[in-house]
Amino acid sequence: METSQNPEYPAGVPLLEAAQVDVVRGGRYLLKDVSLTVRAGEHWAVLGANGAGKSTLLSLLGAVEHPTAGAVRVLGRQLGKVDVRELRAHLGHVNPRHPLRSPLTVRQVVLTGVTQSIEPDPFRKPTAEQLDHAEELIHTLGVAHRADSAWTTLSQGERGRVLIARALMPEPRLLLLDEPATGLDLTAREQLLESLDGLRRRFPEVASVLVTHHLEELPETTSHALLLRDGLVTAVGPAAEVLTTELVSDCFRHPIRIGHSEGRWTARTRRDAP
Ligand SMILES: Nc1ncnc2c1ncn2[C@@H]1O[C@H](COP(=O)(O)OP(=O)(O)OP(=O)(O)O)[C@@H](O)[C@H]1O
Numbered sequence: 001m002e003t004s005q006n007p008e009y010p011a012g013v014p015l016l017e018a019a020q021v022d023v024v025r026g027g028r029y030l031l032k033d034v035s036l037t038v039r040a041g042e043h044w045a046v047l048g049a050n051g052a053g054k055s056t057l058l059s060l061l062g063a064v065e066h067p068t069a070g071a072v073r074v075l076g077r078q079l080g081k082v083d084v085r086e087l088r089a090h091l092g093h094v095n096p097r098h099p100l101r102s103p104l105t106v107r108q109v110v111l112t113g114v115t116q117s118i119e120p121d122p123f124r125k126p127t128a129e130q131l132d133h134a135e136e137l138i139h140t141l142g143v144a145h146r147a148d149s150a151w152t153t154l155s156q157g158e159r160g161r162v163l164i165a166r167a168l169m170p171e172p173r174l175l176l177l178d179e180p181a182t183g184l185d186l187t188a189r190e191q192l193l194e195s196l197d198g199l200r201r202r203f204p205e206v207a208s209v210l211v212t213h214h215l216e217e218l219p220e221t222t223s224h225a226l227l228l229r230d231g232l233v234t235a236v237g238p239a240a241e242v243l244t245t246e247l248v249s250d251c252f253r254h255p256i257r258i259g260h261s262e263g264r265w266t267a268r269t270r271r272d273a274p
Contacts, residue, residue, distance in 0.1 A: 021070035048228035092167030113169025137165035157188025220263030
């Protein structure tokens with residue numbers, strides 16, 4: 001993937017850096033002392049129980065929210081010191097609750113990725129290059145047969161893949177995925193994970209952060225993980241070191257046995273737990 005349109009920053013600078021970040025809302029800590037560094041080619045999973053703060057963290061990383069304390073640097077730029085709209089244009093943010101109501105076609109939805117808007121911008125017609133890029137992504141994500149279909153007629157699984165194609169339109173260095181497999185049946189989930197693995201292999205410089213509750217929803221290419229509990233990081237590092245029976249049980253406050261087979265993870269209640 002060409003990344004020449006993205007804001008320039010020196011090679012080797014992390015794509016994302018959160019340093020001792022707190023987020024306080026309504027007098028309550030939603031995140032406390034969270035630090036995370038994401039480099040090119042890394043694929044992070046953020047896991048934790050309901051209310052742990054996963055979506056809040058993703059909002060910070062996507063320059064949607066600001067920290068109450070600590071610093072967040074996205075693509076080398078510190079939040080609070082940069083035009084976040086300009087920054088957001090270089091992030092691919094996949095929100096499965098995409099609030100589109102009008103009957104745009106798949107192709108039109110993918111093209112809204114250029115302006116990061118929900119509806120097409122009537123004053124910005126896509127260029128021939130952008131139209132070609134949209135076709136390529138629609139094909140890559142396996143939804144070419146639906147390119148002219150209305151968004152409102154798509155299944156959840158098809159929508160998920162269309163939203164990833166949309167997020168990739170601005171050729172982002174960083175893809176943020178908030179529970180992308182939510183509501184998908186088994187086949188749709190497996191197709192989505194295969195698409196993600198395929199994309200990651202095809203664009204090795206792109207990094208991603210994927211939020212989920214479920215280890216079964218992690219693509220094989222997941223390289224790192226961060227576990228959150230009540231706004232605190234309980235473990236962070238390479239996936240093989242973090243996604244362990246002991247650390248995941250501690251994070252979810254439940255005796256869980258973690259399995260790892262053929263690149264994929266499973267989680268089951270530990271029957272032999274004390
Ligand atoms: N603006 C806000 N003001 C006060 N509390 C908030 C606000 N936004 C979120 N919260 C609370 O902060 C906590 C963390 O929310 P967040 O959505 O980040 O958790 P999560 O890990 O993504 O949860 P889930 O798995 O249920 O989606 C929750 O208890 C939520 O109710």
